[in-house]
Amino acid sequence: MSSEALKKTPLNESHRTLGGKMVDFGGWDMPVQYPAGVIEEHLRTRTAIGLFDVSHMGEIWVEGSDAIAFVNSLTTNDVRKLVVGQAHYSAFLNEEGGVVDDLLVYKFADDRLLLVVNAGTTEKDWEWINSHKGQFNVDLKNASADYCQIAIQGPKAIELAQRFTETELSSIKYYHFKEGTFDGVAAIISRTGYTGEDGFEIYAAADEAARIWSNLLDSGRDLGILPCGLAARNTLRLEAAMSLYGHELSDTISPLEANLGWICKLDKEAFIGKSVLETQKSSGLTRKLVGFEMTSPGIARDGYEVSVGDEKIGVVTSGSPAPYLKKNIGLALVKAEFANAGQEITIEVRGKRISARVVPTPFYKRSK
Amino acid sequence: MSNIPENLRYSKDHEWVLIEGSTATIGITDYAQHSLGDVVYVDLPRIGDKFASGAAFGSVESVKAVSEIFTPVTGNVSAVNDQINDTPEAVNKDAYGAGWMVKITMDNSGEADALLSAAEYEEYLKASE
Numbered sequence: 001m002s003s004e005a006l007k008k009t010p011l012n013e014s015h016r017t018l019g020g021k022m023v024d025f026g027g028w029d030m031p032v033q034y035p036a037g038v039i040e041e042h043l044r045t046r047t048a049i050g051l052f053d054v055s056h057m058g059e060i061w062v063e064g065s066d067a068i069a070f071v072n073s074l075t076t077n078d079v080r081k082l083v084v085g086q087a088h089y090s091a092f093l094n095e096e097g098g099v100v101d102d103l104l105v106y107k108f109a110d111d112r113l114l115l116v117v118n119a120g121t122t123e124k125d126w127e128w129i130n131s132h133k134g135q136f137n138v139d140l141k142n143a144s145a146d147y148c149q150i151a152i153q154g155p156k157a158i159e160l161a162q163r164f165t166e167t168e169l170s171s172i173k174y175y176h177f178k179e180g181t182f183d184g185v186a187a188i189i190s191r192t193g194y195t196g197e198d199g200f201e202i203y204a205a206a207d208e209a210a211r212i213w214s215n216l217l218d219s220g221r222d223l224g225i226l227p228c229g230l231a232a233r234n235t236l237r238l239e240a241a242m243s244l245y246g247h248e249l250s251d252t253i254s255p256l257e258a259n260l261g262w263i264c265k266l267d268k269e270a271f272i273g274k275s276v277l278e279t280q281k282s283s284g285l286t287r288k289l290v291g292f293e294m295t296s297p298g299i300a301r302d303g304y305e306v307s308v309g310d311e312k313i314g315v316v317t318s319g320s321p322a323p324y325l326k327k328n329i330g331l332a333l334v335k336a337e338f339a340n341a342g343q344e345i346t347i348e349v350r351g352k353r354i355s356a357r358v359v360p361t362p363f364y365k366r367s368k
Numbered sequence: 369m370s371n372i373p374e375n376l377r378y379s380k381d382h383e384w385v386l387i388e389g390s391t392a393t394i395g396i397t398d399y400a401q402h403s404l405g406d407v408v409y410v411d412l413p414r415i416g417d418k419f420a421s422g423a424a425f426g427s428v429e430s431v432k433a434v435s436e437i438f439t440p441v442t443g444n445v446s447a448v449n450d451q452i453n454d455t456p457e458a459v460n461k462d463a464y465g466a467g468w469m470v471k472i473t474m475d476n477s478g479e480a481d482a483l484l485s486a487a488e489y490e491e492y493l494k495a496s497e
Contacts, residue, residue, distance in 0.1 A: 231431055
């Protein structure tokens, strides 16, 4: 697809000016890395600050007296447990218990929720949500084009972000958010992220993006900020063992298989896919997601076969070098009986079987 | 703008070749390392392995991708750079020096004449932009 046909975030010019290597990511023209390179971008996020354009994500408002009941009927996590100013990770399931998308649900008020969904699935999710509206008293709005979203991640993220707002950022707990101003304009300031580091995701009007981005890079120079592309975003989330839709999650993978039982609140009222999860829970899972690390030289990649002896037991869902841990790691969906830390496995890497071992996840956890 | 040393020959698959008598030293070009990004692992053959011109003798891996490397000449592997995986970033930083991969004793040194000169490789890169 020519780059003219690809969708662009409001930061497209900024990425090009910075020397970003642009690629087609699910129909979006996005930077896979900048001149510093993936490894440097990854390490800088773990030790200082990484700056990410995530404006391609989708934002859907659900408003009205039935907002909570409606979203609760569509998602696995329990929206009733959220307080105003809190967000949680959740999933939309289909009738077979497979994942339609993973998302964040933000509670602004009892009658006002914001759903933040993946870039490649925004349209699919929008149609799916609308098709289930039924008799619920809700107004739905796809506001994705109105927002930019910039993620500031790393141990020094809070120090930098504080320079841009009067809101006391240390008072925002993890997975909580406040409405305030950021760099002089209205913004949602959310203490969330996809890297395993502390940090913030800033939602502001799309036309403010380029200025905020540039100001963050300038101001953050003394703190060691680097802009980071999609490749570093992937290696960071993999070290933190966070799922990526289309890899660890898909419409044929249940959240229980993907170690997301913690976001599945089976004690709440009916939601799409609930009965399938209940059955899986009582009869036991036949396959599970595990983390592994390579124990011989070689890198496992997405889609490679996993075996124990001559028995094929599963497939790699995400595999890559881990720049901070300096190992080669991955996640794999395997037969449940082999899903135990310490299990020796082999992975077929372009015709050769390379040894690996199942390890506990996350691979990386930040110190505070 | 790629670095393309004058004293080397090149293949259309972005390998460089240093010809010294019947020995061909092979690596990947500055253009190739730049396209790949940070190299994390190089899979090399063993000494004694034999390859025909155009065959894949190994692969070079970046964080995101794997690329096969092809020998532009026929012959036996006489040496491999076994330091390369200690510092795979040498492929990025010093593609024509410390980033060398294998040495092949050519069956037929005439094969080297079919390779591109530095000027021809530069033209080739411009044409494929």
